[in-house]
């Protein structure tokens with residue numbers, strides 16, 4: 547069996563090495579010719595799997611993406627051709643929760659805000675949005691949930707998009723959907739942007755195309771700019787460079803880049819392929835991970851917002867990601883380079899906290 551994987555997918559050798567000939571390749575360079583004799587294709591979000599890529603892939607029987615988002619995959623084509631497809635729902639939701647928590651704390655420090663007096667609108671309340679909502683509640687924030695597709699069948703209390711946009715901070719966690727009843731392409735469009743007031747904060751850790759970046763730039767260049775946290779950008783790996791100085795935090799699509807999240811992503815594909823090939827599973831995602839570099843922390847007092855911020859920074863320093871982004875901006879290939887060279891990042895849950903009452907677990911730590 548020949549397996550072709552994106553070179554940025556960790557643990558492929560450990561999981562598939564015993565039963566496949568493995569070839570790796572940069573995700574943007576996978577070509578139709580390369581797929582001629584490939585049985586299994588494992589990609590990340592940057593490889594568009596469509597009619598053109600699969601034109602010569604006659605042996606292909608399995609395609610997996612080690613990501614939550616699947617907007618880069620023509621799933622109808624795969625179904626038509628009888629190619630088994632697997633993705634990794636929820637694999638890096640905890641990392642996205644860590645990222646947004648770190649961002650909220652940075653925003654609060656910047657604005658001198660006590661987060662417990664603030665509201666957070668969560669747009670898209672699936673795996674990542676729910677994770678973010680839980681962290682925000684643990685900080686004492688009032689959380690408004692917006693998810694029109696879920697609201698159709700679910701008894702949870704939801705608000706509409708307009709109400710979500712009235713929150714002090716609005717965080718977006720929707721899949722990129724271009725048509726249908728609930729499209730998300732440019733969900734934050736010029737009209738929505740115009741309705742916001744200059745005190746408000748927007749966070750995008752889902753897909754760049756969900757925000758109209760040009761309209762946002764126009765707003766930022768005017769008299770009443772917004773506070774922005776941007777992990778994702780329209781037209782990645784290109785970035786609308788003039789927008790970057792207008793963002794409080796700017797990062798290269800790494801919200802989900804914890805080591806644990808990547809391990810779970812590759813493992814989900816391993817599990818799916820094992821099922822397809824009727825091979826038994828002989829590992830767990832945890833067995834792939836090295837020990838946590840921090841281990842344990844004991845608190846002598848109940849943490850206030852400032853102490854929570856210090857604790858989070860100990861494990862994940864979002865400002866380092868932001869600084870690296872600004873330093874590299876404009877260099878050829880900087881976006882992909884930062885992602886390829888991304889330092890090993892562990893989740894807050896890799897740290898055992900003791901002496902902390904109540905909210906430690908909801909913030910993401912192990913207590």
Ligand SMILES: NC(=O)C1=CN([C@@H]2O[C@H](COP(=O)(O)OP(=O)(O)OC[C@H]3O[C@@H](n4cnc5c(N)ncnc54)[C@H](O)[C@@H]3O)[C@@H](O)[C@H]2O)C=CC1
Pocket residue numbers: 614615616635636638639642669670671672673674675692693694695696719720721722723728729730733751752753777778799800801802803
């Ligand atoms: N920046 C990063 O590194 C990462 C980005 N992502 C992106 O985040 C997206 C969301 O991830 P999950 O929460 O795990 O997905 P999910 O599928 O668990 O949840 C998405 C939620 O959005 C809702 N939704 C759909 N259309 C909507 C609309 N028009 N308005 C409001 N809500 C709507 C759905 O009903 C669903 O509940 C992924 O599709 C992916 O594109 C995911 C992981 C990491």
Ligand SMILES: O=C(O)C(=O)[C@H](O)COP(=O)(O)O
Pocket residue numbers: 554589590591592612613614615616638799801802803
């Ligand atoms: O899971 C998703 O969806 C994501 O956005 C990934 O975290 C992005 O990682 P890459 O697949 O682009 O490496």
